Amino acid sequence: MEGQARPVVDARTGRAGPPTAEELGHGMRFRLTPEQRLLKKTTREFLESEVRHLVKEDKHGHGVFPEAAVKKMQEQGIFGMPIPRKYGGAGMGEVGYCLVAEEVGAVDSSLATILGAHTGIGMAPIWLFGNEDHRERIVRPLAEGTALGAFALTEPTAGSDAARIKTRADRDGDEWVLNGRKIWCSNGDRADYILVMAVSDPTLGAHGGVTAFVVEKDFPGFQVGSIEDKMGIRSSSTAELVFQDCRVPKENVIGKVGEGFIVALTALDGGRASLAAGALGACKELLGRMIDFSRKRRRAGRPIADNQAVQWKLAELAIKIFQNQHIVYDTAQLVDRYYHLIAEGHPVPRALRDEVSRKCAMVKVSASEAAGWAIEQALELFGAAGVRDAWDLERGFRDEIIIEIFEGTNEIQRLIISRDLIKGGNFW
Amino acid sequence: MSPPLVKADARRPLVVAIINQVPDLTYLRIDPGTGEIDLDEPDRVLHPNDRQPVESALRVKDADDAQVLVMAVDRQGAEEGIREALSMGADEGLLLSSGATRHSDALARANLLAHTVRHLPRCDAVFVGTETMEPDWSTVGGAIAAILDWNLVPGGREVRLKDGGTHGVAMYGAAFVRYKAAGPAVVTVRPDTHKPRWPTTWGVRDAYRDRTIQALNLTDLEIDGRMLARMASLTETRGQRVVRERKKETETFTDPPEVSARVIGKRLARDGYLGGF
Numbered sequence A: 001m002e003g004q005a006r007p008v009v010d011a012r013t014g015r016a017g018p019p020t021a022e023e024l025g026h027g028m029r030f031r032l033t034p035e036q037r038l039l040k041k042t043t044r045e046f047l048e049s050e051v052r053h054l055v056k057e058d059k060h061g062h063g064v065f066p067e068a069a070v071k072k073m074q075e076q077g078i079f080g081m082p083i084p085r086k087y088g089g090a091g092m093g094e095v096g097y098c099l100v101a102e103e104v105g106a107v108d109s110s111l112a113t114i115l116g117a118h119t120g121i122g123m124a125p126i127w128l129f130g131n132e133d134h135r136e137r138i139v140r141p142l143a144e145g146t147a148l149g150a151f152a153l154t155e156p157t158a159g160s161d162a163a164r165i166k167t168r169a170d171r172d173g174d175e176w177v178l179n180g181r182k183i184w185c186s187n188g189d190r191a192d193y194i195l196v197m198a199v200s201d202p203t204l205g206a207h208g209g210v211t212a213f214v215v216e217k218d219f220p221g222f223q224v225g226s227i228e229d230k231m232g233i234r235s236s237s238t239a240e241l242v243f244q245d246c247r248v249p250k251e252n253v254i255g256k257v258g259e260g261f262i263v264a265l266t267a268l269d270g271g272r273a274s275l276a277a278g279a280l281g282a283c284k285e286l287l288g289r290m291i292d293f294s295r296k297r298r299r300a301g302r303p304i305a306d307n308q309a310v311q312w313k314l315a316e317l318a319i320k321i322f323q324n325q326h327i328v329y330d331t332a333q334l335v336d337r338y339y340h341l342i343a344e345g346h347p348v349p350r351a352l353r354d355e356v357s358r359k360c361a362m363v364k365v366s367a368s369e370a371a372g373w374a375i376e377q378a379l380e381l382f383g384a385a386g387v388r389d390a391w392d393l394e395r396g397f398r399d400e401i402i403i404e405i406f407e408g409t410n411e412i413q414r415l416i417i418s419r420d421l422i423k424g425g426n427f428w
Numbered sequence B: 001m002s003p004p005l006v007k008a009d010a011r012r013p014l015v016v017a018i019i020n021q022v023p024d025l026t027y028l029r030i031d032p033g034t035g036e037i038d039l040d041e042p043d044r045v046l047h048p049n050d051r052q053p054v055e056s057a058l059r060v061k062d063a064d065d066a067q068v069l070v071m072a073v074d075r076q077g078a079e080e081g082i083r084e085a086l087s088m089g090a091d092e093g094l095l096l097s098s099g100a101t102r103h104s105d106a107l108a109r110a111n112l113l114a115h116t117v118r119h120l121p122r123c124d125a126v127f128v129g130t131e132t133m134e135p136d137w138s139t140v141g142g143a144i145a146a147i148l149d150w151n152l153v154p155g156g157r158e159v160r161l162k163d164g165g166t167h168g169v170a171m172y173g174a175a176f177v178r179y180k181a182a183g184p185a186v187v188t189v190r191p192d193t194h195k196p197r198w199p200t201t202w203g204v205r206d207a208y209r210d211r212t213i214q215a216l217n218l219t220d221l222e223i224d225g226r227m228l229a230r231m232a233s234l235t236e237t238r239g240q241r242v243v244r245e246r247k248k249e250t251e252t253f254t255d256p257p258e259v260s261a262r263v264i265g266k267r268l269a270r271d272g273y274l275g276g277f
């Protein structure tokens, strides 16, 4: 076959010819399916018509939980996105969840926080690591929207260093007895089911000594403490939780005893991807407003959009949106594969786990910082109008900065990324 | 012909919702060369007013345990339109394809739709929107009723099935009248009739993964394409006359093009020509 290239047969696939884009990397071809496009469109229309007008901020006290908006979103199926249909969810995976989180983030960061605490870190790990009973008894009402979830890891003496939590869990017959205090628990005072990490064996450290429990709101010995009065995302409620001889039946242990830290870290990985999607939605909303304003606002007899300095801001934000859109959905696809393996009880390769943690950390940093940057630019662009309540930008300013802190600060995300690189992880 | 049509259960009532698509101008684009709205670019979506016949049919499903079949003629985006209706809760979709009915040929379409309805295992009512793609789209409903020799219920609301007939409220001129009619009916539904339900996330998923859409062409339906084409040319000609009359009402917009385009787009949406505003 002189002059003709010989087909290369791939030893793994047994197929001749160059690798497909799929084999080279699924992320190269990410496009929304018609189903995902319809989901995004109908969610946007629903939120604009039914929810946006309900979003108000109460500056006094610790803010007001947006009960009516949350109820509507629950009835719409927005609170069960990644959970399979057979357990009451929409069955649209992490990508579907991120699409919805993006639209919610465009409307209000408090709502995005409520959704994220419930879905990504509250409910998803119970589905991933729970047994059939947990999936039917706890996940189903959470996914169907008749119950709300939360996740409690942070304590007064353990934030970034979450491995140092102190809340104790001691076995007593068929029950576990919890004692300790959690702080900064989003939805904590509203939730029906809270995923709580506690030390079940202090001799073993975080890996082996921490167990995940579901505490139900009416368990004896469980109490909601103070509610935080925050600078931003004020409508999302952030509570202190107090456990005083709180009795938890052994049936409410999620995953194996001693494997609670893995449950928590896995939850936080997926949570960070959806958090990034919410920040991406906020960026898109801001860019839309900035374009609109710069066209309409006239100074020196012409729209301010005629100035290059203004055009650069718009272009820069468009670039950030384009970048984040790709990495968020590429990562969401990866999380989908990862979660699928866990939920089905397949072994998860260590390399995949590390890749997921690294990429989720990357998108969390990238999208949250893009949103923080975008809101500063928007405030500058709007001039005095921006600091007025009416435009909601000052609220956005107070909201967006918080995304850089929760579910692990961006400094900690950078540590996760760099530690994996130094260990030999891929960086593409 | 042995109708391959639908999976519907002939023992349960069956109602049909007919839908149409319009360009989705959520992201309005202006052709920089001509300064005109670019109508080729956008995706097509379910006409906002066509959520009305779907909602009306779904209310019959809720009240009378009817099966809801959604029917559309194959213009671009018809499948997406049907999926959207399925995601609201309709049971099945039928996509009718015919080269002769691509454009706004109301009579040809009415014939195609009526012919299909006749071949269903049963049909208790057909719901058609008014003021959708063509201002006289409600004439399609009238034409279907005439071809099938069924009752025509104009501006129907709260329509229910009983004893093989329908009853509810109809609009005659400016008046709402309670009506009761024996036998099946074609019901035209006005844009302001109900607040259509939102597709839920469960509905969207099921629409794509659990519901079927059958595609039928003229051969499947044993329809003479030349006959439809002749009808199409009749209605095209009439359409041109209407356009010429409209041209007399030319209005000049002096705002900057992007502002004018938005105003024009909003008006077109208000008058039922476009969706997405």
Ligand SMILES: Cc1cc2nc3c(=O)[nH]c(=O)nc-3n(C[C@H](O)[C@H](O)[C@H](O)COP(=O)(O)OP(=O)(O)OC[C@H]3O[C@@H](n4cnc5c(N)ncnc54)[C@H](O)[C@@H]3O)c2cc1C
Pocket (backbone or CB within 6 Å): A117, A151, A152, A153, A154, A158, A159, A160, A161, A183, A184, A185, A186, A187, A230, A233, A238, A402, A405, A406, A407, A408, A409, A410, A411, A412, A415
């Ligand atoms: C609004 C809100 C909602 C929250 N919701 C929840 C929830 O639902 N559930 C829950 O469990 N937690 C929740 N949290 C807690 C959140 O996850 C923690 O605040 C976060 O992990 C940081 O912990 P910390 O506040 O204790 O900060 P600290 O750990 O005290 O950190 C202080 C500063 O030191 C830096 N730092 C710490 N260690 C290092 C290091 N090794 N290298 C470099 N820098 C370092 C941090 O980046 C930060 O800048 C929420 C927090 C907020 C603000």
